[in-house]
Amino acid sequence: MNQGIPLLPDFMARIIEKWASKRLPETKNNITLVRQRIYILPTRHGIGFLIILMFILAGSINYENSSGYMLTFLLTGIGFLGMIHTHQNLNHLKLNSVTTKPVFAGQIARFNVQLSGKNNKQHFNIKFQTVNSDPVSATISNDQPASVIEIPQLTKKRGVCKLGCIKAFTEFPLGLFHAWSWIELDAQCLVYPAPEAHPPAYNFSNLKASGKPSQLTGNDDFAGIRDYQKGDSSSMLAWKAIARSGILQSKLFYSESGNEIWLRWDDLPVNMHTEQRLSILCRWVIECHNKGIIYGLDIPDKKILPASGLLHQNNTLKALALYGLNQR
Amino acid sequence: MIRSISLHKQAEFWVLLPLFLVILPHFPRLPSWIIFLLPVFFAWRLLAIKNNRLLPARWLVACIAFLSLAGILLYYGTIFGRTAGTSLLCILLSIKLLESKKQRDYMLLIALAAFIIVTNFLFSQNIPTVIYMLLMVTLITMSLISINLDTTYIPVKKRLKMSASLVAQALPLMIILFLLFPRIPGSLWKLPDDKNSAVTGLSGIMSPGKISNLMQSDAVAFRVKFEHQIPEQNNLYWRGLILWRFDGETWIEGKQNKNTQAEIETISNKTEYSVTLEPHNRKWLFALDMPSQHPDSIIYNNNYLLRAKKDIASIYQYSIQSYLNYRIGHNLSEWEKKTGLKLPPNSNKKSIQLGIKWKNDLNTPEEIVKHALRYFNNENFFYTLEPPLTPGFDPVDQFLFETRKGFCEHYASSFTLLMRAAGIPARVVIGYQGGTINPYNNYLTVRQNDAHAWSEVWLENRGWVRIDPTAAVAPERVESNLNAALNPDESRPFYMHLNSGFLKQIGFYWDAIDNSWKQWIIAYDSTKQHRLLSYFTNKKINYYDIIIALFISLSVVAFITSLFIMKPLRFSKEDNAQKLYIKFCKKMARRGLIKKTYEGPVDFSQRAVEKYPEDKSTIDFFIRLYINTRYRSRQNKEQINKMKKLIKNL
Known part of the structure; x- marks a missing residue:
């Protein structure tokens, strides 16, 4: 949770963060920011503004200048209301975590969060930040009542990567106050093992038959749906799916060629480290998929029957990603 | 990291504009x-x-700054001082512009702009x-908003609306603070002398041309x-200064008499009044001829002048x-006699001769005075704002015997x-006459054009x-005003041409507004503050009361304003249609047809029609x-009213 709080020394920021972490809302996949969990402090500019107000006030007192008093007090009022507006800019913001595409370990997971305002409220220049990333900003106005932001997070190891605690903050409208809230959204990203860069060549001896490699985009049996790629013919477009999601998608078919292989845990040397094993298997899966080979996976606690297609690949990779982890 | 973000270009312009506009009123004083330099720097930026x-480059900016200083x-x-300080502030701000790129720089510039606004109020x-x-x-608030937005484009009009509403919301707080913030009489530090500033008003000397400029x-x-009746116009002599010393050309106050006491014997026609004096950077206070009582904060000197x-x-x-x-100066002191008779050596000899001649020809001082006034009246003297120049050492001689204008x-x-010259102690008084x-x-x-000697x-x-x-030459000047005293053919100052009919009424109206502004707002001080509070509480007020009153009313106003901001009216004007639609749904629900969450208005209405074909x-x-108003943004009152009627009929 260490994203820093303006103006406070680190040790105080840590105390506040610890206190705030006890007050974190329940982890849900949609959260509306509420007053109780929005914190606010002046920024450096806010302190500067205050000092300038003092100077103007002193000048007005000294010169007994009524207009000077008026200006001081008008600016005081604007500064004070700026604080309320900054707070309100964050208040009632609705966050909704949307599905996140799986990534390979070492890649950046992009958590999609949909933002909207309660009762069409507007929110300007709200920034989101995770522990080690640059802030992402978003604005929700009448012209653009909802927006989806991508919160990037670098993944390190396979498994499930959680978004964790993010800090939503804003200094709008005047930049004199910094309002923030810590949010724990229930957003997960599946992280596949990193594919081994130099895998041992697969022993294709246990390939059943040596026919021509199957054509994934054959027209025989329906195999699944994937995102539209350049070159897909219009007859392959999955219109129903497009209508549902709004994204161009293509239907996949494969022809039964009968050449299936098993990717086995035990094919790899016994003394090999688990993670390396998984990485190699991962690479094999990708290669098989790319070559259109029908493949099955056999790892200690899971066996996936040979098949092909995107769905099959995803299932296999998921099995590899979650191997040995308690999956809830 | 966030603070070093450079500004998007559209925000930059909106910071430059108000900066230039706050400096603009200073131009005549710089x-x-x-x-010359200010617009150059702004154009550059x-x-x-x-x-x-x-x-x-940085070194160049530093050089420019050093040279300007x-x-x-x-x-x-x-x-230091008002004009020098202001000039410095203006030039430094425009130099700072030249090296401003980051949000941080612009925040500083905006703070400087607030300072420049205050310096305007000093003038x-x-x-x-x-x-x-x-x-x-x-505008400044808008530029703050602009630099705190992300790259999403928000139209200028919308940003302006935001800042205007922020300022409007701050006004009640300002009013409370203005009225109740404890005012301290007097200054915190000594004001620096400001000899450079020019204020229109009397100067402490009288030489040809000094007053006619006014x-x-x-x-x-x-x-x-x-308090009561306004005295007759020809009694309105506002005494300001007494000039004792004359060097043949110029009258000055000179060293003042310190020995005598002011003693006034009041006779009749008491007048009570209060004066609101515009700042003139002098100690002189003006009073009707002749002040008798005055508050402690004012000095009453032995020339019966207020300071x-x-x-x-x-x-x-x-x-x-x-x-x-009234009667003053019953006993003439030695100093007054000596100074009041002193003649300038070696100048204006002809005039002095004339005075001596009158002394010899006439019996009493009263007769001499009457004779002199008759002399001005009967001889060919003219009252004019454009007298011929009287160069040389004997301006009085030239005036009396040559120009006579x-x-x-x-x-x-x-x-x-x-x-x-005729042996009567005399002195010059300057001040104002009439009004x-x-x-x-x-x-x-x-x-200022009522200035008189x-x-x-x-x-x-x-x-x-x-x-x-x-008054002996141009009685109209004293009985009416300057305009009446001038010859009809003489060219007049510009303001006199505006002084007629409809424009005159507007002038009076504006003057009345300006006066209320000065009386109630500009002159609002601790005395008025105390008076205001005692008016409401009917008791004597001390600072403690003021602070309590400030605290309570500030909390109330801040609370109400904050509530107003936090709970904006749920439906703004453009959402009237939505309000009616919700009403429609409720009405349908009462009749047994409940809108499903996924249903849009068209689907729902189809279902409703199926159920209630009538x-x-x-x-x-x-x-x-509903669809027209809400989704095609064709909003007008007529449609909303029609919708209201339809709902009633359901």
Whole structure:
């Protein structure tokens, strides 16, 4: 949770963060920011503004200048209301975590969060930040009542990567106050093992038959749906799916060629480290998929029957990603 | 990390604009080289918005800053004081522009702009200035909003609306703070001398041309509220200064007499009034001839003149009392006799000869005075604002025997000299004469063009007596005003042309507004604050009460304003249609048809029509109107009203 709080020394920021972490809302996949969990402090500019107000006030007192008093007090009022507006800019913001595409370990997971305002409220220049990333900003106005932001997070190891605690903050409208809230959204990203860069060549001896490699985009049996790629013919477009999601998608078919292989845990040397094993298997899966080979996976606690297609690949990779982890 | 984000280009322009506009009113006060440089720097920065590389290098900026500082020092001899300080602030701000790229720099510039607004108030606190500056605060707020937005484009109009509403919401807080923030009388530190500033008003000396310059100005000198009746115009002699010393050309105050006590014998025509004096950077206070009572904060000197304890740098109010019939200076002191008879050596010999001749020809001082006034009246003297120049060492001789065209200062000067030559102690008084009564508020407004000079002579048994030689030449000047006294053919100052009919009424109206502004807002101080609070509480107020009152009302107003911001009315105007639609859904629900969450208005209405075919036309029409207003943004009152009717009919 260490994203820093303006103006406070680190040790105080840590105390506040610890206190705030006890007050974190329940982890849900949609959260509306509420007053109780929005914190606010002046920024450096806010302190500067205050000092300038003092100077103007002193000048007005000294010169007994009524207009000077008026200006001081008008600016005081604007500064004070700026604080309320900054707070309100964050208040009632609705966050909704949307599905996140799986990534390979070492890649950046992009958590999609949909933002909207309660009762069409507007929110300007709200920034989101995770522990080690640059802030992402978003604005929700009448012209653009909802927006989806991508919160990037670098993944390190396979498994499930959680978004964790993010800090939503804003200094709008005047930049004199910094309002923030810590949010724990229930957003997960599946992280596949990193594919081994130099895998041992697969022993294709246990390939059943040596026919021509199957054509994934054959027209025989329906195999699944994937995102539209350049070159897909219009007859392959999955219109129903497009209508549902709004994204161009293509239907996949494969022809039964009968050449299936098993990717086995035990094919790899016994003394090999688990993670390396998984990485190699991962690479094999990708290669098989790319070559259109029908493949099955056999790892200690899971066996996936040979098949092909995107769905099959995803299932296999998921099995590899979650191997040995308690999956809830 | 966030603070170093450079600004998007559209925000930059909106910061530059208000910065330039707050400096603009200072232009007439700045030295010409700064007036030249400021637009250059602004234009430079404006060009650099498109191409950041056009900005000067750091060392160059430093050089410019150093040279400008040196320039200010050379020009003013100081960097302190009102004008020098303001010039410095303006030039530094425009130099800072040249190296501003980041949000941080712009925040600093905006803070400087707030300072420049205050410096404007040191020069003028008139209504137009304050309104202009209020607009500037709105613009500055908008530039703050602009630089705190992300790259999403928000139209200027919308940003302006945001800042205007922020300023409007801050106004109640400002009013409370203005009224109740405890005012401290007096200054915190000594005000630096400001010799460079020019204020229209009397100067402490009288030489040919000094006062007639003032006639060109219709600026307000002071305003007077009389408790009872306003005295006759020809009794309105506002004494300001007494000039004792004459060197043949110029009258000055000179060393003042310190020994005598002011003793006034009041006779009749008591007048009570309060004066609101415009700042003139002097200690002089003006009072009707002759003040008798005065508050403790004012010094009453032995020439029967009122003086403030420090220079009047901001609007100043005092209440005093005068007697129009009085007797002063019953006993003439040695000093007064000596100084009041002193003649300038080696100049104006012909005039002095004339005075001596009168002394020899006539019996009593009273006769001499009457004779002198007759002399001005009968001889060929003219009252004019454009007298011929009288160069040389004997201006009085030239005036009396050659030009004979002049103005109050010529008459006062020559009359006083003649009296002294004739052995009558005499002195010159300068101040104002007359004033205009504003029918809207019954205040008497005295303007710079009411400036006047007259004489006082000392007569046995009568003391110091006011004699106005101008009245002998141009009685209209004293009974009416300057305009009436001038020859119809003479060219007049510009303001006099505006002084007729409809424009005159507008002038009075504006003057009344301006007066209320000055009385209630500009002159609002701790006394008025105490008076205001005692008016509401009916008891004597101390600082403790003020702080409590401030605290309570501030909390209340802040709370209400915050509530207003936090719970904005759920449906703004454009959402009237939505409100009606919800009403429609509720009505349907009562009849047993509940809208499903996924259902849009069209689907829902179809279902409704199926269920209640008898209402088909109403429902269809309503939904069409709803879709039109809400989704095609065709909003008008008529449609909303139609929808309301339809709903009732359901």
